Amino acid sequence: MIHLAVSNVHKRFGGLHALKGVTFEVNGPELIGLIGPNGAGKTTLTNVLDGAIKPNTGTVYLNGQRIDQLHPYEVAIAGLGRTFQVTRSFRRMSVLENLYVPALATRRAADRKAIHAKAMEVLEFLTLGHLRNEYAQALSGGQQKLLELGRLLMLDPGIVILDEPFAGVHPRLMEIIYAYIRRVNEEGKAIILISHQMDSIFSLSQRLLVLNFGGLIADGPPDEVKRDPAVIEAYLGTEEEPEGDAGARDDATDEDNPTHR
Amino acid sequence: MRRRVPHLLGLALLAFFLAFPFVYSANDYPYVMHIMITSFFYAILASSWSMLAGYAGQFSFGHIGFMGVGAYTAALFSHYFWLSPVPTELCTEYRFGETWLVVVNPIGVTSTTLTQDCLRQAMEMWGDAVQPTRMPVWIGILLGTLMGGVFGFLIGVLVLRLRAAYLALFTLGFAEILKATISAEIEITRGQAGMELPALFESGVTLFGHTFDKTDKLPPYFVMFGLLLVCLAILAWLAGSKFGLFVRALREDQDAAAALGVNTTRYKVLVFVVTTMMAASAGAVQAHYVGIVTPNNLFLLQMSLVVAMAVIGGVESFIAAAIGAVLIEVALEMLRNSFVIGGVEIDMTIWRLVFFGIVLMLTLRFARNGLIAPLIGYFTRGHVARETVEHRLHPRAEEAAAK
Numbered sequence: 001m002i003h004l005a006v007s008n009v010h011k012r013f014g015g016l017h018a019l020k021g022v023t024f025e026v027n028g029p030e031l032i033g034l035i036g037p038n039g040a041g042k043t044t045l046t047n048v049l050d051g052a053i054k055p056n057t058g059t060v061y062l063n064g065q066r067i068d069q070l071h072p073y074e075v076a077i078a079g080l081g082r083t084f085q086v087t088r089s090f091r092r093m094s095v096l097e098n099l100y101v102p103a104l105a106t107r108r109a110a111d112r113k114a115i116h117a118k119a120m121e122v123l124e125f126l127t128l129g130h131l132r133n134e135y136a137q138a139l140s141g142g143q144q145k146l147l148e149l150g151r152l153l154m155l156d157p158g159i160v161i162l163d164e165p166f167a168g169v170h171p172r173l174m175e176i177i178y179a180y181i182r183r184v185n186e187e188g189k190a191i192i193l194i195s196h197q198m199d200s201i202f203s204l205s206q207r208l209l210v211l212n213f214g215g216l217i218a219d220g221p222p223d224e225v226k227r228d229p230a231v232i233e234a235y236l237g238t239e240e241e242p243e244g245d246a247g248a249r250d251d252a253t254d255e256d257n258p259t260h261r
Numbered sequence: 262m263r264r265r266v267p268h269l270l271g272l273a274l275l276a277f278f279l280a281f282p283f284v285y286s287a288n289d290y291p292y293v294m295h296i297m298i299t300s301f302f303y304a305i306l307a308s309s310w311s312m313l314a315g316y317a318g319q320f321s322f323g324h325i326g327f328m329g330v331g332a333y334t335a336a337l338f339s340h341y342f343w344l345s346p347v348p349t350e351l352c353t354e355y356r357f358g359e360t361w362l363v364v365v366n367p368i369g370v371t372s373t374t375l376t377q378d379c380l381r382q383a384m385e386m387w388g389d390a391v392q393p394t395r396m397p398v399w400i401g402i403l404l405g406t407l408m409g410g411v412f413g414f415l416i417g418v419l420v421l422r423l424r425a426a427y428l429a430l431f432t433l434g435f436a437e438i439l440k441a442t443i444s445a446e447i448e449i450t451r452g453q454a455g456m457e458l459p460a461l462f463e464s465g466v467t468l469f470g471h472t473f474d475k476t477d478k479l480p481p482y483f484v485m486f487g488l489l490l491v492c493l494a495i496l497a498w499l500a501g502s503k504f505g506l507f508v509r510a511l512r513e514d515q516d517a518a519a520a521l522g523v524n525t526t527r528y529k530v531l532v533f534v535v536t537t538m539m540a541a542s543a544g545a546v547q548a549h550y551v552g553i554v555t556p557n558n559l560f561l562l563q564m565s566l567v568v569a570m571a572v573i574g575g576v577e578s579f580i581a582a583a584i585g586a587v588l589i590e591v592a593l594e595m596l597r598n599s600f601v602i603g604g605v606e607i608d609m610t611i612w613r614l615v616f617f618g619i620v621l622m623l624t625l626r627f628a629r630n631g632l633i634a635p636l637i638g639y640f641t642r643g644h645v646a647r648e649t650v651e652h653r654l655h656p657r658a659e660e661a662a663a664k
Binding site for chain 1: 506524646650653
């Protein structure tokens, strides 16, 4: 049974308070949508969860194991996988090699033969089978997104964070991603889905988390969250915008963040 | 069949280099053999650098420094450590059974003229009665290799957070500091005077029923060629294992590799240790072969030459880098012959470097993956596009064939 407990997580970048006491739990194979305006702190939260950024205060526990001080590779092995907002496939490696990396790193599959068989099954599911030996750089943007999703299937984590999986994807590939999400969820994994595509996220999610200016302003079923005045205010704005806080950023990278490992 | 062509060519090359010393018999035999040995030396440096820079994306410019670590470790070891059947009672010495390990005191560059070190003083007293012996050469080479690995580990740990230009500058700084330290520490390293080393086979060696003395080229030819084969075999094994897969993932995207469970720290340090050990072993063997090592061996120009060899061969293939190194070393020597055009003598000892520079520039501009790697790629990956089309058109054909 998957259990993720995020407790009072704060993250500051200099004067920027990117995450302000974020607290929530994931219990079992939930399909959770994480939304918020640009700069709300969604990607920063993802980076904290996967170990790329250490929080200033607060804790993250995955299945009873504290993971907020672990390296990203340890977090991946502990059972939390993620995709990136901008696709990060291994471009000068073949499609199959892209899939071998997580399987060999975590040693979840028994041997190379089993890894290859699973990789082929994943590629067929993602309609990338015919491209197995091509370098990833030969794939279209949408296909590279599928490849990144395929790597997560090979990693086989208990909880999956998908960061903007629908961005810039052709409707036909979108169908494959929907099927992927359903499959992952049916396999008993929890999913945190980050997207700006409200239609998709409202139709897929069983529960929504809403971040705004680094703080969690709503947590509940999509229908309730949709009517939440704080959420409406965050998305539509009011006449007076909050002042005195620069807000969080979506795109904190290790170039501008010295704590990023 | 096409995929087997590189293997067949590899076997042909292996046969050629194994037979070459026995087949070639021109008057310039020692000179040509020297060129071949030197080209093998550069092939080890270029292929190991290709693993570091081409596979793992760690653009280190300190490789020649690690070569120097191996060379100087072997030199210091053979210079300062001796075995004697009797104690000198002048040097620091340790008894091991019937033998004394003598540690000679450093006296800088004046040893042969004004003063003598403790061992030479003792030998003068002993006359011919006692003959101390040098430590075995292979131990020095082994120590040089290990020391290269130690330095590789330290530098690998220090550059963990550095990428691209910062990594290149850091490693360049290391090589320059090492060279400056060796030049400055005259007391121990003899500075620019350099350190003499015994030959690989100081007392000669018998091979194929023939006795070779220490100046013969055939034994060092096979030692350096053997070392090259060992290094290439290790590189091939690593490239085909998960090590090769992970370091390439590291090159492509370190953060993404970590997010997929790859311990990027471990593999970044490991690739430094493995490749620097290879560079150090080549340096140690070359130092014993040449018989002297000086700080000039660590010049930046030497590093540039290694990088150029790997780039022209193809930096993302260690085999291509090794072949590139051999071809370029041989070509540079062949181009030494000056010639006359219309009464004007072209001095190729200078112009050959211009030619080399032009080849490098053209390669970087028009063949980013080198001149040899694409040829290997044609045979090993040339079928991929056709297969992709086949699989797309007939997705079940392969399964049916398998059944």
